[in-house]
Amino acid sequence: MVNRADAIVVGAGVVGAAVAAALSAAGRRVTVLEQGVPGGAVSGASLACIGTHMMDEEELPLLAWCCDAWAALDAQAPRFEYSRCGQLRFLKHDGERRSAETWIGIERAAGLAPELLEPDAVRRIEPELTGPIVAATWSPNSAVVNPFLAVRTLLDAARSGGAGIVAGAAATRILTAGGRVAGVETAVGRFEAPLVVIAGGPWTQDLAATAGVDLPIVPRKAQCLATVATRPVIRTVVGACKAEGGVDAGYTQIQQAASGQVLFNTVLEGGVTAAGGRDSVPEVDRAFVHDSVDTLLFLFPRLAALDLLRSWVRYEAVTPDDRFLTGPAGPDGLFVAAGDGGTGFVRSLGMARIVADRIAGKESPFRDDIYRPDRFVERAAA
Amino acid sequence: MRRVETDILVVGGGPAGLSAAIAAAGAGARVDLVDAGAAPGGQYWMQDPVAGATSQQAAEGSTAIASARAAGVAIHSGAEVWAAFPGGEIMANDAEGPITFQARSIVVASGAQDRVYPFPGWTLPGVMTPGAGQRLAKLGKTAPGRRIALAGNGPFLYAVAATLASIDATPALLVESGRARAAMLGLLARHPARIAEAVSLIAAARAVPDWRRGHVVTEALGEERVEAVRIAPIDERGTVDTARSERIDGIDALLVGWGFRPMIELTALLRCRHAYDRALGGWYCVASPSTGLTSVEGVYAAGEVTGIAGSRPARLSGTLAGLSAAAALGFESAGMEERRKGLVRALASARAFGHALGRLAPPPDGIADLARDDTIVCRCEEVTRGEIVAALAEGTRAVAGAKMWTRAGMGRCQGRICGSAVAEIAAAETGTSPAAAGFNPPRIPLRPVPLDVILEATRGSAP
Numbered sequence: 023m024v025n026r027a028d029a030i031v032v033g034a035g036v037v038g039a040a041v042a043a044a045l046s047a048a049g050r051r052v053t054v055l056e057q058g059v060p061g062g063a064v065s066g067a068s069l070a071c072i073g074t075h076m077m078d079e080e081e082l083p084l085l086a087w088c089c090d091a092w093a094a095l096d097a098q099a100p101r102f103e104y105s106r107c108g109q110l111r112f113l114k115h116d117g118e119r120r121s122a123e124t125w126i127g128i129e130r131a132a133g134l135a136p137e138l139l140e141p142d143a144v145r146r147i148e149p150e151l152t153g154p155i156v157a158a159t160w161s162p163n164s165a166v167v168n169p170f171l172a173v174r175t176l177l178d179a180a181r182s183g184g185a186g187i188v189a190g191a192a193a194t195r196i197l198t199a200g201g202r203v204a205g206v207e208t209a210v211g212r213f214e215a216p217l218v219v220i221a222g223g224p225w226t227q228d229l230a231a232t233a234g235v236d237l238p239i240v241p242r243k244a245q246c247l248a249t250v251a252t253r254p255v256i257r258t259v260v261g262a263c264k265a266e267g268g269v270d271a272g273y274t275q276i277q278q279a280a281s282g283q284v285l286f287n288t289v290l291e292g293g294v295t296a297a298g299g300r301d302s303v304p305e306v307d308r309a310f311v312h313d314s315v316d317t318l319l320f321l322f323p324r325l326a327a328l329d330l331l332r333s334w335v336r337y338e339a340v341t342p343d344d345r346f347l348t349g350p351a352g353p354d355g356l357f358v359a360a361g362d363g364g365t366g367f368v369r370s371l372g373m374a375r376i377v378a379d380r381i382a383g384k385e386s387p388f389r390d391d392i393y394r395p396d397r398f399v400e401r402a403a404a
Numbered sequence: 405m406r407r408v409e410t411d412i413l414v415v416g417g418g419p420a421g422l423s424a425a426i427a428a429a430g431a432g433a434r435v436d437l438v439d440a441g442a443a444p445g446g447q448y449w450m451q452d453p454v455a456g457a458t459s460q461q462a463a464e465g466s467t468a469i470a471s472a473r474a475a476g477v478a479i480h481s482g483a484e485v486w487a488a489f490p491g492g493e494i495m496a497n498d499a500e501g502p503i504t505f506q507a508r509s510i511v512v513a514s515g516a517q518d519r520v521y522p523f524p525g526w527t528l529p530g531v532m533t534p535g536a537g538q539r540l541a542k543l544g545k546t547a548p549g550r551r552i553a554l555a556g557n558g559p560f561l562y563a564v565a566a567t568l569a570s571i572d573a574t575p576a577l578l579v580e581s582g583r584a585r586a587a588m589l590g591l592l593a594r595h596p597a598r599i600a601e602a603v604s605l606i607a608a609a610r611a612v613p614d615w616r617r618g619h620v621v622t623e624a625l626g627e628e629r630v631e632a633v634r635i636a637p638i639d640e641r642g643t644v645d646t647a648r649s650e651r652i653d654g655i656d657a658l659l660v661g662w663g664f665r666p667m668i669e670l671t672a673l674l675r676c677r678h679a680y681d682r683a684l685g686g687w688y689c690v691a692s693p694s695t696g697l698t699s700v701e702g703v704y705a706a707g708e709v710t711g712i713a714g715s716r717p718a719r720l721s722g723t724l725a726g727l728s729a730a731a732a733l734g735f736e737s738a739g740m741e742e743r744r745k746g747l748v749r750a751l752a753s754a755r756a757f758g759h760a761l762g763r764l765a766p767p768p769d770g771i772a773d774l775a776r777d778d779t780i781v782c783r784c785e786e787v788t789r790g791e792i793v794a795a796l797a798e799g800t801r802a803v804a805g806a807k808m809w810t811r812a813g814m815g816r817c818q819g820r821i822c823g824s825a826v827a828e829i830a831a832a833e834t835g836t837s838p839a840a841a842g843f844n845p846p847r848i849p850l851r852p853v854p855l856d857v858i859l860e861a862t863r864g865s866a867p
Contacts, residue, residue: 189801
């Protein structure tokens with residue numbers, strides 16, 4: 023069976039779905055290839071926070087655009103539990119104030135409106151956060167979405183533009199002819215198209231390598247816990263103030279889904295990277311379970327008797343500078359959009375925009391040079 | 405926090421688990437047994453704490469429990485296993501809080517639960533599983549209703565009819581999908597030792613005034629609770645002929661189930677290999693027929709978790725697994741090898757009978773199609789069949805995909821109840837097999853556990 027399309031998107035996670043929706047909207051006939059279940063790997067396991075708070079300074083204009091784009095998508099197709107609930111980042115020690123103030127300064131300079139709140143003010147926003155915090159930052163523009171339904175909504179948009187979605191089609195090789203991309207070989211047959219976008223998360227580098235493209239993507243273990251559904255307790259996204267040390271210094275994220283389940287995680291020492299882990303997803307670590315429950319109950323002690331229901335592990339795609347690799351790579355017609363660094367949900371619409379603009383020969387509304395897939399090759403050469 | 409170091413941890417206190425514990429302790433190993441029930445015995449050897457052993461089955465169970473205690477088995481009742489962390493720590497919790505076991509080997513004898521498929525009206529009060537009805541009758545001597553309909557397939561229905569008869573609650577109606585009388589007689593001819601048992605079970609079925617073979621219940625009807633059932637025959641091609649359905653009024657309890665599904669949550673968490681056979685209850689843990697060893701070193705499985713076959717293979721496979729686990733740790737006694745060889749032969753024969761029985765009356769094809777678009781399939785999250793079908797039509801697939809897009813299987817029971825049906829719906833809608841549709845992989849915790857218990861259980865560093 024030969025399937026022909028204008029463009030193939032490899033990967034039906036949130037990035038691939040967003041790219042497929044953007045290319046479909048531009049009038050291209052798209053085929054989406056997914057090795058497993060659409061949204062079933064990294065995206066589905068995400069806590070899917072849409073926000074600009076304590077993120078990469080250079081990316082702020084894109085992130086702000088993404089926040090608006092998600093709100094616009096919700097206005098158009100309100101079926102993915104989008105909630106602009108705002109985000110709190112708690113401070114456990116006075117020593118963290120300087121870090122918090124630095125972040126607030128950076129974001130205010132970019133036209134955003136975060137602020138530092140004392141405990142009383144925090145409790146007006148999050149009444150059951152009764153733990154002994156010293157303060158918290160507040161970023162009102164943050165939102166959460168249901169990750170599964172968000173991917174489904176984007177794929178639905180792609181399909182209504184004529185896209186076909188093939189689940190269970192593991193891509194094994196990029197096909198080229200005369201120095202140009204010709205299609206993708208998969209476990210279920212050959213798919214042909216003059217444009218291929220690899221949005222395969224932590225599997226991207228393997229497929230890109232078949233076209234001679236070397237991408238510095240490493241899979242990193244990320245873990246999460248969920249309680250049984252309970253009454254509305256947590257209104258916002260609650261996280262820890264980002265400390266010195268960047269992404270490797272650990273993080274906390276706590277929120278309550280529309281289902282009533284409390285979703286939470288605390289990683290104190292940063293995630294562990296492991297090349298093989300992504301294909302044989304292991305259990306959560308004992309210490310991770312302890313630290314996560316400990317932090318949740320430190321902040322929300324009244325939840326002590328609530329039942330834990332489930333845990334899960336995913337492997338997110340990490341790059342050396344924690345930014346996506348997005349843009350053309352290798353042979354003509356080949357693009358990549360991968361390297362979520364654990365915050366791919368918010369950035370997916372922006373990455374899709376960059377890819378769609380580049381394919382259409384349009385100028386991007388924000389700088390795309392910081393995402394160039396070959397940026398590390400150049401640095402190494404220099 | 406309580407911490408127990410032991411040679412062999414047996415999970416499950418039914419016939420398989422007790423047999424494993426007795427055998428391993430008899431060989432000289434230190435054995436701990438955890439069981440979720442208030443008293444060991446499981447569903448088959450269920451002990452009534454008030455009335456005591458009032459049946460032959462219960463008496464057998466109480467003998468086994470006494471043997472286990474006499475052999476030195478430490479029995480932890482009311483304790484549910486909820487985690488297995490790398491490094492061999494198994495965590496359970498009971499009324500007093502967490503207990504952590506560090507065992508050299510583990511025998512999983514987690515048993516089975518009723519297998520159910522959704523149909524219109526199945527969420528009405530008064531509709532329950534045959535297993536639940538039997539439990540009511542065995543434990544509280546309580547009849548589930550005054551005019552009881554018993555429905556589904558398999559010899560367990562007859563056993564439930566017998567239990568109900570023993571408390572003067574003989575069902576008014578027995579609706580059985582199977583009609584393979586000749587095949588049943590042929591099977592009994594090959595296993596003459598089982599004839600007496602079969603005769604007594606068939607007598608219990610015969611005592612039911614209205615016995616419909618080759619029929620299924622297609623709908624439970626009623627306003628506040630079940631008041632009537634609709635039944636339909638199965639045609640020559642094995643499919644349910646709803647055009648020839650019939651309404652039977654005056655029913656106030658419907659016990660409906662399709663045999664059992666192995667409870668593979670712990671073996672799956674331990675990453676043992678599993679296989680699928682609809683006639684054996686669906687997914688089961690693969691265990692060596694000569695030792696009970698699973699694909700994971702030091703992990704043995706016995707009884708119904710290795711494929712539905714009944715209590716006799718459960719006892720034999722339990723003894724075999726207990727002996728093998730003990731022997732692998734160096735606890736060998738004289739004559740053990742001969743005993744094991746005998747067990748392997750007896751188990752093969754007993755399993756062959758149990759499996760053949762399962763193959764005589766599998767759930768009819770398309771049983772999951774009894775559910776209409778507006779019928780709830782996932783009860784925890786209230787997901788309808790229509791929502792699952794729509795998600796599959798939009799591009800998701802398999803049990804995992806249906807779960808992510810609709811929440812079917814994401815609630816409190818984690819798909820234990822709806823899993824078989826979701827797999828069959830996914831398979832039918834996407835042109836694949838239920839085996840290819842997979843199952844919801846269990847994760848920590850296996851059962852909901854309070855956060856403060858987890859905090860205490862995971863305190864300190866792992867060994």
